[in-house]
Amino acid sequence: MKFTNAHEVISYLYTLPHLHAKSDLSYIKRILAVLDNPQDKVKTLHVTGTNGKGSTSYYLSNLLQKAGQKTGLFVSPFVREFNERIQLNGQDIPDQDLVKTANIVEEALTKIRQQDEEFSLVTFEYEVALAFEYFALNHCDYAVIEVGIGGEHDKTNVIMPAVSIITTVGLDHEQIIGPTLADIAVEKSGIIKYKRPVVLGNVPELVLPVLTEKAEKEKAPVYLLNRDYHLQAKERFEYRFADRQLHFKLRPEVEGYDIAIAVTAFLLLKLPLNDEQIMQAIDQTVIPGRYQLLSNKPTIILDGAHNIQAMKNLLKFVRKSHQEPGKIKVLMTMMKDKDLAQVFSLFKDEEVTLTTIPYPRAAKLADFPAAVRARYRYEADYQVAYRKLRENLQTGDTLLITGSFYLVSAILKLEEDRCEFKE
Known part of the structure; x- marks a missing residue:
């Protein structure tokens, strides 16, 4: 199959199944291998959480751009149009690039089907493959990757991120990754990788040990809200981490947590951005469909x-x-x-x-x-x-x-x- 326009690509994606018979990463790994593993050609930040992962991803993307990094962003769902799912330097993937990238993925699928004619991708796997290929083609410095659902079994969990982020752990998608809060925490802990720092947001005390024990096992340094970095709401948000003290315009409290998480993850990358530029990048960030x-x-x-x-x-x-x-x-x-x-x-x-x-x-x-x-x-x-x-x-x-x-x-x-x- 060869796509000629973006409408064909998007329509085709919605005809694909949503689930495989087995919920593992073998399908996404296979297509990425044939694409020469584009996910390994770009430094990434991996973001999961019951709430706040989208906002955190947008804030991070803006901070990276402000620091002069060519930045990819993969988020869901979209608010206005599908192309929002895959962004480069704050711009939605253009239709012609969506078509070009989808045709590259199709070529890879054709190769696999020569040996395994039953092979297929579910919708989200295809979207993940599109995003990684697009970011690699454009030689991104960093890509911010938002998890679809959960973490351990999510189709994005094929990366070795510079920083892993878990914003919150709450009840959602219990039928898929639950039923308990502890089950959900175990699933989300799956994005914690060996010796890669992990930033934890507003995590319930009840399940915090699930995350910290996984981090200890992986020798991953942990940065925890209200222990390692702090946020206070006064006339404005006041943020502290190590020797940095910043302030941001007041907005809903949960947005404050997302800002604090994003800034902490960004500071761990040690990119050149002064306090004023960080505050500007945050205050200029617009997140569609959230408050x-x-x-x-x-x-x-x-x-x-x-x-x-x-x-x-x-x-x-x-x-x-x-x-x-x-x-x-x-x-x-x-x-x-x-x-x-x-x-x-x-x-x-x-x-x-x-x-x-x-x-x-x-x-x-x-x-x-x-x-x-x-x-x-x-x-x-x-x-x-x-x-x-x-x-x-x-x-x-x-x-x-x-x-x-x-x-x-x-x-x-x-x-x-x-x-x-x-x-």
Whole structure:
């Protein structure tokens, strides 16, 4: 097969299966070997965590660019378009490069199939192969690699990173890497590599020994939040690590942790960047779909929070910054395989409207728990739901769109189309 445009590549990726019969790294290692192991030609930083791994990856990417490093970034999910998944120096992979790289991967697949005609990749493996090949082709100095799910068995776990990062450990994807918090910690500890430093963020005391014991076994130096590096929220965030003291604009507390983690990992690389440049790089970083302010008057916030920990953090921030006597209105859907009952138990006085999106995993009305259906109204058409909510916002109201990056993406697209139409 030879691709001629980006639409063909992206459409093809979505026709691939999501899982193999066995969950190991043999398939991704085989395709990378035929591609001459592009993942070994670029220095990497490996980022996992239940929450915060995307934000941390964006902050790291910006710091590396500021230090003059040609920087690759592999993240998921995308918010506006697929090309966001693979970036070079903050720019999405251009369509023509996506096509070129996909055709190189196809050539490698053809070689393998001459000996093993049944060989195939799942969607995420193909995306990982694309990213590593693209970064190697462009001679990146560093690539920041965000894990898909977990760590040990994730298809990105074929690298020997300069630094490993575990942002948080919480409950999410329990069916795949759980069911317990300890199971999830064991899976995430899989990115800790021999003698490579590991930066740990806000990790629960309960499972911290799981990570530190793995690090000890691998002789990997550990840098732990509130022990080796520190963050305090005052009028601004104040950060300390070794002899460095920095400060950053105040934002949600969890974003502060992500900043502290990213800065610590960056400082371990000993690249030439002074304090002022580090602070600038952080404050200039824009993370799509995370605490994203779409409008100030009225206040409309987009955030892809899709598990209990992320939703808890988001609601804490929104409630704290919300001005009475206005109302907090929420438009949300979630994937039906998430812990819906737990997430919805977090809501108090918020006015929630349930919706859905045209995506196979998205919850429809019947997928929401009975108590949730009884409590909140449901509008099947997310566009109608959003327009109604937006038009009826009163002074002081806050509208929050959340529960899924797919919904955030759809609303952003809706807003872009609305602005183009007005122009």
